[in-house]
Amino acid sequence: MTTLTLAKALNEGLRKAMEDDPKVLIMGEDVGKLGGVFRVTDGLQKDFGESRVIDTPLAESGIIGTAIGLALRGYRPVCEIQFDGFVFPAADQIITQLAKMPLRSLGKVKLPVVVRIPCGGGIGAVEHHSESPEAYFTHTGGLRVVACSNPVDGYHMVQQAIRSDDPVVFFEPKRRYWDKAEVDKDAAPLPMGRGRVVRPGADVTVLTYGPMVKTCLEAANAVEGERSIEVVDLRSLSPLDTELVFDSVRRTGRCVVAHEAPMYNGLGAEIAARVTEACFYHLESPVLRVGGFSTPYPPSRLEDHYLPDLDRVLDAVDRTFAF
C-alpha cells in the first residue's frame, strides 16, 4: 500500500502502462519537460524519451487526429487535453472520426485511443477551464466515457482505459488531483465499466461521479444518524452500470443524481429517465437532480454558487422525502 494523490496515482498508472506496453504513447501540450500543467505526466518524458512522450503543437484537433493515425499504425496513444474547455476544437475528430472509424471498417479497425480530460470547476480558474463536457461524449455511440474520482481508481482505471481496444474519454476531476488515498497497486481492480457503492445506505440513493463523489460523501456523513444515504460512484458514464444503479434504487426507494454539469439535457436527465422506467414501482418519490445551471460556467468568484455543494445535495435529498 502506498499513499498517493490522484495526480500522482494517474502518473504512476501511466508509467506502469508505458512499461507494460511499448506501443503506449503520451501526447499533448506541455506533457514532456513540464510534465503537464497538473504534472500528471511528470518525469515520463525523461524516462521514456521524446518519441513516446510527445510534446505537440498547440492544436487539439491535431492531437486527436494524429493519435488516430498512430493508433491505425498499431500504437496506443494517450492524449492529454489540457483543460475541459479546450476539448471542443478536438470534438470533430473525437465525434466524427475516433468514435466512428471502427464501425466504418466493420470492426476491422480498432482505435485504442485514450482522451484524458481534466474536468470540472472549483479551482478558481478563468473561463473555459472549469467545464463538464461529459454529456457531449456520452451522446456519441462508439466512445466509452469514464470518470475517476479517487487515487485508487485513478491508478487502475487509466491503465484499463489504455488496455481497452475502444476509444475512451477519460475524465479526471481537477479539484481532486491533490486528494490523497492509500492505493493498493496489486489488488484486483473493479472492471472499468462497473460502478461502486462507496457508502452504503438505506433511505435514498445518491448517484454521482467525478468531483461530486467527495461532495456527496460529505453530505451523507453530515446527516448520518438522521438519514441513511447510499452514495454510488458511477465511474462509467457510458455505458452506465445500470444493474448496480437499479439495485440500489430498488433498495432505497429514493434517488438523487448529482453532477456539476448543467442539468438541462445532462447525464442526470438520462439517468433519471432510466431509473424511473426501471424502478417505477419501487420509487417513493420522483428522481431528483442536482447540477449546474443552464448558463456558461460563471466567473470564479461565483463558482461556489454554481457548483452543487453539500447543502444543495441535502436539499434535494430532503425534497425526495417531502413527496
Next chain:
Amino acid sequence: MTVDASRGAEAPPELVQLLTPEGERVEHPDYDIDLTPEEVRELYRDLVLVRRIDMEAVALQRQGELGIWASLLGQEAAQIGSARALADSDMAFPTYREHGVAWCRGVDPLYLLGLFRGVSNGGWDPADHNFHLYTIVIGAQALHAVGYAMGVQRDGADAATIVYFGDGATSQGDVNEAFIWASVFNAPVVFFCQNNQWAISEPLEKQSRIPLYRRASGFGFPGIRVDGNDVFACLAVTRQALRNAREGQGPTLIEAFTYRMGAHTTSDDPTRYRVAGELEAWKLKDPIERVKAYLFRNQHADQDFFDAVDAEAGRLGREVRKRCLELPDPNPLDIFEHVYAEPNALLAEEREQFAAYLASFEGGES
C-alpha cells in the same frame, strides 16, 4: 476583387508537365520519367477502367440504385498517376472521391458502390490494401495520415504515407494542423491536393489568394504544382515526393492542377455556378485522350489495343452494375455490430429490445 486567371484552362507557368494535351512528350529539368510502352498501356488501361466504373456509378445513381455518387470524371490522371507511384508498403488516406486510387490499391469497387448505396459506411480492411477508409468530413484524414506517418517513422519502416484532399480542404483547420505536425515532426507524408477548381459551388478564389502549392513554404516544406491531367507528370512528381519522404526528407505538398468535369456529387448542378466554356476548355485537356494520342503518335498501341481496353471496360461496367444490384440490404440488427471492439452493456440492451420488437411482427426478424 480580382479573379485569379490561373483557374481557367490556361496552364500556369510553374506547372510540371511531361505530356501535353496533344499527346506530345515534353521534358522537365527536375522531373522526368522513363516508361516502357507496356507501362504506358497499363496506365491507359487504368484510366479507362476507372472512368468506366465512375460512369456506371453515375448511371446507377440516376436510376435510383445509389443514394449519391461523387464522380472522379476529369481527375483520373491525378489519381492513377499518384497511386501508381505508391509502393505496396505505402499507406494512402483518401477523401471520398478517390475511386481511381482505390482501384490501384486493389479495393473492390463494390465497397465504394456499397458505401454510396447505403449498405455500409465502408467495410474494407485498410490493412488489406494499405488504403484507408473514405473520409467524408473535409480534411479530417490529413491528420490521420500524419499520425500514421509518425508511426511509420517510429517503426523505422521503409514506407511513406500519402493523403488526398481537394482545394476546399486547404481551408480547413485540420489540413493546416496536419501541415504543422508533418513539418515539425518531419513526418514521411505526401499531401496530394487535387485542385479541381471547385469546392461544390465555390471557386478556388474563395479558398486562397495564392496558388495552393505555395502554401507549403509557409509551413516549411516544399510544394509543387503538377499538371493533374497528365498521368506521366503526376506519377513522376509523386514518386519523387514519396522517395524524399522515405529517405527522411519530410513532407511535400503536391498540388495537382486539374478539373472536376462533372458535378461535385450527383446532388448538385454545376450549370448553376460555372459557365459551359470552362468545361469545354478543360475537355481539350482530357487526361485519357492525351495518353491515347501519345500511344498512337509513337505507335505504341494500335486500334486493336484500344478496342480491347474498351471491351474490357464494357465488361467491367456490366459486372459492377450487376454486382451492385445484387448487394443485399443489411440485417436490421447490424446497426449494433462493430460499434465497439469490446462488449457494451448499453448496446447489448438496445439490441435485445430491438430484436424483440422486430420479432413481435408476424414473420419478423428474430
